[in-house]
Amino acid sequence: MYTYVPTLTDYLLHEQRRFNNASGSFTTLMAQIENATKIIASHVKESGLVDILGKTGTVNSFGEEVQKLDEFSNKLMVETLTNCGEVYAIVSEEVAEPVYSPKEHSGNYIVYFDPLDGSSNIDTNCPIGTIFSIYYKNGDNLLQKGFEQVAAGYVIYGSSVMFVYTCGNGVNGFTLDPSVGSFLLSHRNMIIPDSGKIYSINEAYENLYDDGTKKYLAHLKKEGKSKARYVGSLIADMHRTFIKGGIFLYPADKKQPEGKLRLMLEVNPFAFLAQEAGGKAISKLDKNPLDIVPKHIHDRSPIIMGSKDNVDEYLSFLK
Numbered sequence: 001m002y003t004y005v006p007t008l009t010d011y012l013l014h015e016q017r018r019f020n021n022a023s024g025s026f027t028t029l030m031a032q033i034e035n036a037t038k039i040i041a042s043h044v045k046e047s048g049l050v051d052i053l054g055k056t057g058t059v060n061s062f063g064e065e066v067q068k069l070d071e072f073s074n075k076l077m078v079e080t081l082t083n084c085g086e087v088y089a090i091v092s093e094e095v096a097e098p099v100y101s102p103k104e105h106s107g108n109y110i111v112y113f114d115p116l117d118g119s120s121n122i123d124t125n126c127p128i129g130t131i132f133s134i135y136y137k138n139g140d141n142l143l144q145k146g147f148e149q150v151a152a153g154y155v156i157y158g159s160s161v162m163f164v165y166t167c168g169n170g171v172n173g174f175t176l177d178p179s180v181g182s183f184l185l186s187h188r189n190m191i192i193p194d195s196g197k198i199y200s201i202n203e204a205y206e207n208l209y210d211d212g213t214k215k216y217l218a219h220l221k222k223e224g225k226s227k228a229r230y231v232g233s234l235i236a237d238m239h240r241t242f243i244k245g246g247i248f249l250y251p252a253d254k255k256q257p258e259g260k261l262r263l264m265l266e267v268n269p270f271a272f273l274a275q276e277a278g279g280k281a282i283s284k285l286d287k288n289p290l291d292i293v294p295k296h297i298h299d300r301s302p303i304i305m306g307s308k309d310n311v312d313e314y315l316s317f318l319k
């Protein structure tokens with residue numbers, strides 16, 4: 001039993017007090033994201049009941065139109081953020097164009113998000129999640145480098161629900177206590193181990209990878225000291241990497257020359273988190289993805305990240 005454990009709200013307020021001139025805007029914004037993700041979490045938990053509650057496109061027994069979970073999550077995040085008073089514009093993985101808050105609710109932040117990452121895994125009960133990346137409004141420019149991120153994080157809807165974020169002062173993880181309804185600080189100052197045994201890559205694409213990547217994979221197998229793990233849900237594969245160490249790779253391949261993952265929606269938030277947790281993240285060769293100037297809000301980028309020693313070992317095969 002615990003007596004006092006800080007909640008996410010306590011922690012945010014504590015952090016806010018470190019800045020003399022803080023207006024509370026950032027704390028309000030984070031509270032809005034927290035609320036939306038708690039609602040998404042409760043829907044994810046019920047997703048197995050879809051046959052009872054009604055299939056997508058049908059009307060359930062409560063007379064409500066049943067929405068796909070990823071569409072629901074997107075709508076909830078868009079509506080929450082563009083009405084909370086702190087956001088200038090949002091960019092969602094599910095929406096081709098940015099959405100601007102109405103003038104009367106416009107604020108100083110830009111939020112990029114992937115409302116439900118790994119959504120193809122919903123019906124298999126594998127972990128899925130929400131990813132977010134926050135910038136200050138900078139004129140009309142939505143294409144800022146990842147280094148400009150004010151905060152980034154994810155909420156994983158897994159065997160437990162966890163809210164993990166950084167605002168450039170380390171990474172902290174909060175686990176939802178369903179009986180209380182609060183995220184409680186459970187993983188203070190998360191650090192990726194310097195090296196790990198697990199590699200995580202879609203090996204079905206092996207023939208499409210460059211020679212360096214092929215040689216690296218052959219080396220791992222020849223040594224026989226590694227374990228392969230690939231859920232196919234970035235949130236799940238990276239959450240495991242934060243806890244156990246190892247390496248996650250979604251490199252370029254012959255069919256996907258820029259890889260698959262979106263620079264501003266998936267790559268940069270995780271690169272920021274990984275680096276804040278003492279790990280390493282690279283894009284093509286040893287380019288830091290946080291240093292890429294995006295050309296479009298939905299740009300893609302190769303990404304290799306995780307334990308520092310593992311990423312350095314991978315790099316040695318590219319040279």
Ligand code: AHG
Nearest residue numbers: 116117118119120202232233234235
């Ligand atoms: P999303 O569900 O948001 O479209 O993202 C799926 C992504 C990511 O979560 C995962 O790492 C990757 O797709 C897996 O891609 P492959 O099936 O090509 O391995």
Ligand code: MN
Nearest residue numbers: 114117118266
């Ligand atoms: Mn995604």
Ligand code: MN
Nearest residue numbers: 093114116117
């Ligand atoms: Mn998605």
